[in-house]
Amino acid sequence: MGRASTFTTGDLTDTGVYVLLSLLEPRHGYAIGQFVAETTDGAVVLGPATLYTTLRKLTEAHLIEEIGSSDTRRVYHLTRGGREVLERNIDRRRRLVGLATTLMEAR
């Protein structure tokens, strides 16, 4: 239980990154799941409890915020801090892919 949460450190899991990416535009929970499934051609499908937990943790870490609701659906959007964390995570993954590409091509 002692390990720091990835939401606190800002080193997000892939799920966290997908949710932040989907919130570059305001969306509600159901639409976030649809967006991730559609943009990954179904390769990534978020389970509903995972989606709910991730939204709660991202909100608690102030990386996303509720900006209202349509009917009973809460609509979320990326905060400025969330965008910075997203860029940092993408950069980390870009460097990993770059390293992997270099190493793989050398062999």
Place this chain on the structure above:
Amino acid sequence: MTTRRMGHGLAIRPEKDLDLFRTMAHRGQRLTGFDALGRWRFEDAAPEDADFAYTVEPAPPADYYEMFTAAGWETVLARPGMQIFKAAPGTVPIYSDPSSARDALRKSAVRFAGYTLAALLAFLLAGLLIRSTDFPVPVDVVLLIITIVPLVYTALPLAGVLRQLRTARRPDTA
């Protein structure tokens, strides 16, 4: 016709109770709730192959169930602190990311630890009262019973959640 089955405690041995729901659904027994003794209640229905899952949100928001429905999980029971869902076999699990499942278990453990601590304090207080006063024996017995029951019913789920957390704790790969 109503059929009742004693479960193992959803917070204590969830895999056993989820397996019971699956078996009963296959036999044409639809889960409809539980009785005052904590036994699961089933009613006759068409046999079906279904997987079951549960969450323990204390107060799910209005759009909670919509996310499950959209992902193919039908709500079977919805109460504060316990939600049971079913879906066709092969549906993406409700926790697609192990770290989010661990997070939910940690949250449950903290909640049950709070309940257990409060129940333990009440039990100790009752013990102190019994020792320091001269109540008639029946009063002592009643005091013990009404404080030990909540202790058992909070400590056992806590032990179950901690067991699940130990099982679920694996190094993060993400």
